[in-house]
Amino acid sequence: MAKIKEFDMVDYLFELGIKPVNIRNVDHWYLSPFRNERTASFKINRQLNRWYDHGIGMGGNLVDFAIMFYQCSIREVVRIFSDYLSFHQPTTHAYPKASSARPRVIEILSTAALTSPSLTRYIASRCIPQVIAANYCQQVHYKVRERQYFALGLKNDSGGYELRNSFAKVASSPKDITTIQNGAQVVCVFEGFFDFLSYKTITAKAGEVDEDYVILNSISFFTRTTNLLDQYEQINLYLDNDQAGFECCSSARGISEKYKDGSSLYEGFKDLNEWLISKTPKMISDLSYNQILQKASLSKIRRIAS
Numbered sequence: 230m231a232k233i234k235e236f237d238m239v240d241y242l243f244e245l246g247i248k249p250v251n252i253r254n255v256d257h258w259y260l261s262p263f264r265n266e267r268t269a270s271f272k273i274n275r276q277l278n279r280w281y282d283h284g285i286g287m288g289g290n291l292v293d294f295a296i297m298f299y300q301c302s303i304r305e306v307v308r309i310f311s312d313y314l315s316f317h318q319p320t321t322h323a324y325p326k327a328s329s330a331r332p333r334v335i336e337i338l339s340t341a342a343l344t345s346p347s348l349t350r351y352i353a354s355r356c357i358p359q360v361i362a363a364n365y366c367q368q369v370h371y372k373v374r375e376r377q378y379f380a381l382g383l384k385n386d387s388g389g390y391e392l393r394n395s396f397a398k399v400a401s402s403p404k405d406i407t408t409i410q411n412g413a414q415v416v417c418v419f420e421g422f423f424d425f426l427s428y429k430t431i432t433a434k435a436g437e438v439d440e441d442y443v444i445l446n447s448i449s450f451f452t453r454t455t456n457l458l459d460q461y462e463q464i465n466l467y468l469d470n471d472q473a474g475f476e477c478c479s480s481a482r483g484i485s486e487k488y489k490d491g492s493s494l495y496e497g498f499k500d501l502n503e504w505l506i507s508k509t510p511k512m513i514s515d516l517s518y519n520q521i522l523q524k525a526s527l528s529k530i531r532r533i534a535s
Contacts, residue, residue: 246400
């Protein structure tokens with residue numbers, strides 16, 4: 230138990246595919262792993278190696294985190310970490326480099342079509358029609374040590390999955406970007422896959438358009454995509470309205486005029502999905518598209534495209 234508490238929490242969350250959205254000295258801020266949120270309220274003080282979730286007013290050490298994250302007992306936490314610690318020594322160093330020699334924390338068991346009522350409700354809560362989610366995502370069953378879960382999953386180009394449900398935001402190894410290629414000369418770039426699904430929701434009634442898509446799955450992957458993106462005549466960026474997104478977009482536009490900033494579409498909101506949620510009438514149970522949503526979105530998208 231003592232060794233588990235000593236293991237660097239920032240390193241452990243990195244292994245789970247959970248990365249900080251902001252770092253202030255020893256404080257690492259995250260979107261809470263326990264629920265969906267758009268403003269980071271989960272903090273790890275790396276010097277103390279303790280976490281605190283301001284949204285729920287709870288915190289503690291790695292054992293306390295694991296009990297909540299895996300929804301299990303202390304005995305099960307010890308079992309989860311028993312073989313994990315045999316491959317990892319407690320450390321306070323920086324993020325570990327990815328290594329194929331390390332065992333995967335998340336093991337994909339199977340994939341299937343979306344059938345879970347809880348996932349259907351989750352998708353609806355993000356204002357994405359199920360038919361659009363089903364076109365690009367799967368219901369993924371996975372295992373973390375001995376416990377099994379399922380989530381909405383988007384496959385990346387290296388065979389890993391971005392996994393989302395009402396309680397978890399994680400990724401399986403290997404982590405990578407996701408590309409959807411249609412042979413177009415225009416490409417749209419998104420930071421996360423719910424922003425991509427939001428874009429497809431907004432443009433659904435416009436019919437199929439001649440575009441390719443790149444979902445970064447992490448803003449840190451943008452630099453590795455530049456060679457791919459340079460092949461296109463126009464590159465529309467739909468990145469988060471935060472410091473990382475602003476800096477990335479500014480840097481890209483300094484490289485080439487082909488890069489266009491599409492964030493004006495959701496000005497005043499953190500990302501495209503947050504904007505979509507704010508514009509979708511809560512009483513529309515089937516998530517059909519209304520004229521207000523169409524006019525507010527498609528007109529801006531057309532201006533960006535031109």
